[in-house]
Amino acid sequence: MAAADDYDFCGQIISPGTRIETSLKIGNDPLGQSAEIPVQILHGSNKGPKVAIIGAIHGDELNGTGIIHHLVHGDDHLPGTSDDHINPKHLAGTLILVPVANVEAMMTNSRTSPDGRDLNRLFPGSEKGNQSSRLANAIFTHIVKNVDYLIDLHTAPYTRVNVPQIRADLDDPECKKIARAFGTKVVMNSKGPKGSIRREATNIGVPTILLESGSSHRFEPDAVHGGVIGILNVLAKLGMIERTMLKPNWRILVRKFRWVRAPIGGILHTLIPGGAVVKEGETIAYITDPFGARVDDIISPVNGYVVGLATTPLVRPGDPIANIVIVREKKLQEIIAKESYDDQIHDEISEHDIEDEDGSTLDETEM
Numbered sequence: 001m002a003a004a005d006d007y008d009f010c011g012q013i014i015s016p017g018t019r020i021e022t023s024l025k026i027g028n029d030p031l032g033q034s035a036e037i038p039v040q041i042l043h044g045s046n047k048g049p050k051v052a053i054i055g056a057i058h059g060d061e062l063n064g065t066g067i068i069h070h071l072v073h074g075d076d077h078l079p080g081t082s083d084d085h086i087n088p089k090h091l092a093g094t095l096i097l098v099p100v101a102n103v104e105a106m107m108t109n110s111r112t113s114p115d116g117r118d119l120n121r122l123f124p125g126s127e128k129g130n131q132s133s134r135l136a137n138a139i140f141t142h143i144v145k146n147v148d149y150l151i152d153l154h155t156a157p158y159t160r161v162n163v164p165q166i167r168a169d170l171d172d173p174e175c176k177k178i179a180r181a182f183g184t185k186v187v188m189n190s191k192g193p194k195g196s197i198r199r200e201a202t203n204i205g206v207p208t209i210l211l212e213s214g215s216s217h218r219f220e221p222d223a224v225h226g227g228v229i230g231i232l233n234v235l236a237k238l239g240m241i242e243r244t245m246l247k248p249n250w251r252i253l254v255r256k257f258r259w260v261r262a263p264i265g266g267i268l269h270t271l272i273p274g275g276a277v278v279k280e281g282e283t284i285a286y287i288t289d290p291f292g293a294r295v296d297d298i299i300s301p302v303n304g305y306v307v308g309l310a311t312t313p314l315v316r317p318g319d320p321i322a323n324i325v326i327v328r329e330k331k332l333q334e335i336i337a338k339e340s341y342d343d344q345i346h347d348e349i350s351e352h353d354i355e356d357e358d359g360s361t362l363d364e365t366e367m
Contacts, residue, residue, distance in 0.1 A: 001046040007094055010142055014367050017045035017089040026138045032255040036044030040097040048093025048240050050147040057120045059105025064153025066219040067227035068099040093240045096143055150208040152198050154176050161309045163274045164213040166227050174207035181237035182230040185248045186307050190362035249338045250350040260322045262315040264296050274309040277336050285321055301311050302326040326356040
């Protein structure tokens, strides 16, 4: 394996086999102080791919920040200890890690930037545009355009929870390769909305996957742990680290899905968790009036797997309750059987490519 050369990040030279903590400057804040995005770079001793991992493009989606923290420093949050997952001296390639892409949004505990815009609809941005557009431009110009792969970390909004899932353009072979390597049981086909970092990065030849896991406004240990394992799987697949990849015992590649919506307004009581296997005709939730009397049931219209679920009790007519991927009876029984086994190292994964003619695509619902 060839030895790496020095790495230049915005004029800062990083020697092979080292890590640095630095920042990407994005102008001044309203008080005239320098506004910066924290960046950590692990530059391997040997040549290999350059991979960027970005968290908190939406400021209230914190699991991605936690994933990057644990990826670098392990569970003790101390650098240079035995539980660190990645040693730059044993790394082939370069990791550019952005734990908080939208600092001001995180500071205000908000999904959107202080100017009210969704940063993940503004890429590649403009250096002469509004505040959020300039931030998007800085990230895209100095990070995205200078890497070979990108992993974007997200969660559901606070009203919902998402089962761990990778979203990627499955018609792009490189995207599909790293999407599978990550190791989630659910992979959703999606180019992403116009202006999203995954769509615009893939369009310029930087294969990108997006992790959705958990909910917002908190660190969730299971989501963080799963995200760390998934990233290490991808790095192993790309030959950047030596590691046995952990794989699920089954996987579904999803083209379309169904949102089950509230028929009336009221107080929601869900009867299933995210990740449940449901049967057509099964009652998955019911709605009560303010006094607790049951006034309506919510029925699954299909056999399927629940990949997203509402978490707040107050609902209005038409509010989304459950995101269900339709799975045919034979495949559903196979999934039920395999759910009793823990994920481990598998030579073969039971993989199903799911197509639901009457369902909706992510690109239709995320616009």
